[in-house]
Amino acid sequence: MGEIPHFSAEMLTGRTREHIVDVADPRCSLHRDVVAPFLSMRSSAKGDGIDLMPASSFRDFDRQLAIWNGKCRGERELLGEDGRPLDPRALDDDALVDAILVWSALPGASRHHWGTDFDVFDAAAAPAGYQVRLVPEEYAPDGVFGRLGRWLEANAARHGFFRPYAVFRGGSRPEPWHLSHAAVAGAALRQYSVEMLAQALQSASLGAAAAVQRRLPDLFEKYVCNIDAPPGGGIDSAAATSTRLA
Numbered sequence: 608m609g610e611i612p613h614f615s616a617e618m619l620t621g622r623t624r625e626h627i628v629d630v631a632d633p634r635c636s637l638h639r640d641v642v643a644p645f646l647s648m649r650s651s652a653k654g655d656g657i658d659l660m661p662a663s664s665f666r667d668f669d670r671q672l673a674i675w676n677g678k679c680r681g682e683r684e685l686l687g688e689d690g691r692p693l694d695p696r697a698l699d700d701d702a703l704v705d706a707i708l709v710w711s712a713l714p715g716a717s718r719h720h721w722g723t724d725f726d727v728f729d730a731a732a733a734p735a736g737y738q739v740r741l742v743p744e745e746y747a748p749d750g751v752f753g754r755l756g757r758w759l760e761a762n763a764a765r766h767g768f769f770r771p772y773a774v775f776r777g778g779s780r781p782e783p784w785h786l787s788h789a790a791v792a793g794a795a796l797r798q799y800s801v802e803m804l805a806q807a808l809q810s811a812s813l814g815a816a817a818a819v820q821r822r823l824p825d826l827f828e829k830y831v832c833n834i835d836a837p838p839g840g841g842i843d844s845a846a847a848t849s850t851r852l853a
């Protein structure tokens with residue numbers, strides 16, 4: 608990867624696929640500059656007996672909007688911080704927004720829109736018929752993907768990847784299964800702004816829209832900017848603060 612990739616507002620908010628390449632084996636959709644590093648990491652994992660599979664890769668704005676609105680309407684399960692189901696009708700809009708953001712991104716604000724980020728599991732470790740859930744227990748030291756977790760810890764950085772949700776920093780919950788390409792995602796984050804997000808949401812019919820609009824700068828800071836830095840500090844502090852509002 609030579610030049611710094613350019614991201615338009617449409618790319619950053621998942622409203623185009625022009626930066627995305629569909630990979631046939633394993634089936635996934637990634638940013639064009641992330642395909643080769645991913646396949647190289649996958650082949651290195653294979654050498655260690657790990658079948659590194661993407662559970663979810665590129666996701667567009669409309670898909671994220673459907674998830675959001677499904678949770679608002681009670682058509683899709685809304686889980687609390689403790690993993691127990693919540694009734695959206697029992698919550699006011701602010702509480703509803705907070706509850707959804709525990710486990711789901713705001714449409715336009717998911718790193719999955721960039722094609723630089725994806726969720727992984729180890730298909731070699733899962734017993735036949737196993738339903739991957741992407742929950743912390745699976746990645747615990749004795750969990751079904753505990754070995755994958757240790758492998759990523761030791762090897763992901765060598766292939767250019769890191770975990771942006773490694774520890775809880777007040778925003779997104781830890782997601783040990785979520786990988787990000789440090790250089791390409793770093794470029795995306797530096798080009799992304801809260802104005803782009805506001806604009807993407809303007810024409811969408813979003814549940815709890817008034818609460819989201821009112822709190823947008825805070826939500827952007829808490830859920831978009833507040834991530835774990837890649838090892839070696841791939842996101843320099845000057846660049847990170849340039850996307851922040853005072």
Ligand SMILES: [Zn+2]
Binds near residue numbers: 782
């Ligand atoms: Zn993810």
